[in-house]
Amino acid sequence: MNWLRLIAIASLLLLLVPIIVLLYYGLGPFRDAAGYSAEVIRSIELTLFSSALAVFADFILFTPLAYYLARGNDRISESLVDIPVSVPHPIIGVALLILDSPVTPTGKFLLGLQINFYNTMLGLVTALVIMSAPIYVKSMQPYFQSKDPSPEEFAMGMGASRLRTLYSVVLPNSRDGLTSASLISMSRALSEFGSISIIAFYVLQFPFYGVSPASVTIYEFFSGNMSGGLNAAVTASAAMILVAIPITVAGHMFRRRTGR
Amino acid sequence: MIEAKVRLQAGEFRLSAELQGGGMICLAGKNGTGKTTLLRAVAGFLPIAEGFVRIGGTDITKRPVEEREVVLVTPTTCLPHLGVDSHLVWGAKLKGLRPEKGHVLRLKSELGIDYQGTVGNLSRGMRQRVALATALLSVPRAVLVDEAFLGLNDREAFILRYGELAKQAKVEVIFSSQDEADGTLADYLYVLHDGLATPKQRGANP
Numbered sequence: 001m002n003w004l005r006l007i008a009i010a011s012l013l014l015l016l017v018p019i020i021v022l023l024y025y026g027l028g029p030f031r032d033a034a035g036y037s038a039e040v041i042r043s044i045e046l047t048l049f050s051s052a053l054a055v056f057a058d059f060i061l062f063t064p065l066a067y068y069l070a071r072g073n074d075r076i077s078e079s080l081v082d083i084p085v086s087v088p089h090p091i092i093g094v095a096l097l098i099l100d101s102p103v104t105p106t107g108k109f110l111l112g113l114q115i116n117f118y119n120t121m122l123g124l125v126t127a128l129v130i131m132s133a134p135i136y137v138k139s140m141q142p143y144f145q146s147k148d149p150s151p152e153e154f155a156m157g158m159g160a161s162r163l164r165t166l167y168s169v170v171l172p173n174s175r176d177g178l179t180s181a182s183l184i185s186m187s188r189a190l191s192e193f194g195s196i197s198i199i200a201f202y203v204l205q206f207p208f209y210g211v212s213p214a215s216v217t218i219y220e221f222f223s224g225n226m227s228g229g230l231n232a233a234v235t236a237s238a239a240m241i242l243v244a245i246p247i248t249v250a251g252h253m254f255r256r257r258t259g260r
Numbered sequence: 261m262i263e264a265k266v267r268l269q270a271g272e273f274r275l276s277a278e279l280q281g282g283g284m285i286c287l288a289g290k291n292g293t294g295k296t297t298l299l300r301a302v303a304g305f306l307p308i309a310e311g312f313v314r315i316g317g318t319d320i321t322k323r324p325v326e327e328r329e330v331v332l333v334t335p336t337t338c339l340p341h342l343g344v345d346s347h348l349v350w351g352a353k354l355k356g357l358r359p360e361k362g363h364v365l366r367l368k369s370e371l372g373i374d375y376q377g378t379v380g381n382l383s384r385g386m387r388q389r390v391a392l393a394t395a396l397l398s399v400p401r402a403v404l405v406d407e408a409f410l411g412l413n414d415r416e417a418f419i420l421r422y423g424e425l426a427k428q429a430k431v432e433v434i435f436s437s438q439d440e441a442d443g444t445l446a447d448y449l450y451v452l453h454d455g456l457a458t459p460k461q462r463g464a465n466p
Contacts, residue, residue, distance in 0.1 A: 150332075150336045153303070153332050154394075157303060157328070158354055158395070158398045159351070159354050159355055160326060160354055172341040
């Protein structure tokens with residue numbers, strides 16, 4: 001009897017109980033047409049679209065940070081990266097709200113530039129970037145660290161700067177790591193609720209006029225603000241899980257391929 | 261001419277070495293004697309506690325790696341996503357040099373690079389040849405070869421040819437080896453033992 005395996009599987013099942021329960025009731029006894037209505041489908045589309053945009057922003061903005069942390073020795077920056085995910089997530093929503101409020105100087109400045117976070121796609125994506133970027137960085141950093149540095153040293157010896165080395169040498173050979181980190185941070189963005197329920201309860205602009213992200217829609221069903229109640233909340237949750245699982249699994253499969 | 265006086269401490273290891281020589285310098289020593297540490301210090305990847313590194317009379321001790329013009333080649337060095345021809349001129353192009361096609365072809369022929377394809381898919385020996393040729397074509401002040409001559413089927417002839425080509429390009433070369441006898445392939449021989457470098461006679465040149 002392999003007791004370690006038995007304990008590991010038991011604890012894994014414990015973790016998966018909420019997911020299994022939701023899938024069972026959402027697709028079975030509690031199934032409600034409101035839970036997979038056009039409105040829910042649109043909210044899942046919005047969640048997928050905004051999460052994909054957030055991950056693209058993570059790639060552009062935070063790959064250099066992940067590489068800097070991997071090849072540098074900056075313990076302070078390394079700790080600071082974790083802060084956004086270690087505070088209660090609604091705080092990030094409140095912070096974005098204050099940052100872009102017409103009563104604060106920063107808000108006046110941003111609104112003057114037509115940058116508005118409140119109930120916009122920009123606000124939604126910004127919140128998702130802040131919540132998913134630490135996961136992206138913490139996924140890319142060990143990947144970069146696991147790579148043999150000799151090609152980078154070779155390029156630098158020939159005159160390439162660290163940034164040039166990143167874009168010309170490291171990234172073209174990091175497709176698996178980038179795919180894995182992107183999928184893992186996308187699954188984090190898909191699951192976000194706390195910050196976006198404050199800053200982007202709806203997205204009021206084209207093409208989503210008034211659609212809420214999926215996690216907010218589920219909460220709206222549950223709280224009774226949308227007709228359908230608990231049954232619709234459970235069904236919509238099951239639908240969202242079915243969308244999110246392949247992304248999470250794919251991310252971890254790529255991670256295994258990268259040997260981490 | 262390379263002149264280096266390097267004192268540094270890396271963990272428990274203490275290195276104290278003085279090198280002086282031009283053309284090909286062989287650093288011989290067993291595992292753990294400090295060959296790689298010394299080469300990495302000269303290349304700028306390890307900070308020197310005390311001393312200097314001068315190449316061709318220019319003091320590069322405090323220059324960052326990318327401004328030293330010192331290329332470190334190890335057995336795993338290559339830019340795996342590039343094709344052979346793109347790889348060969350990568351460093352030269354970075355410096356704004358445009359190596360003549362005839363020169364590149366001659367170098368390929370001299371160093372036995374008679375294959376194409378993505379460098380990452382080649383055998384280790386083939387990759388080493390490409391990396392060493394790339395370093396030379398970028399015309400740095402020096403190429404530091406950290407055991408990257410190992411595993412080449414025509415090793416001794418290759419080292420001699422590489423040394424000649426480097427001299428023609430006015431590029432200094434330091435290569436490390438576990439075999440003191442490799443000193444006969446170089447102009448200067450230094451033997452490292454417990455982090456101390458000792459110059460050795462190796463024939464006519466010293």
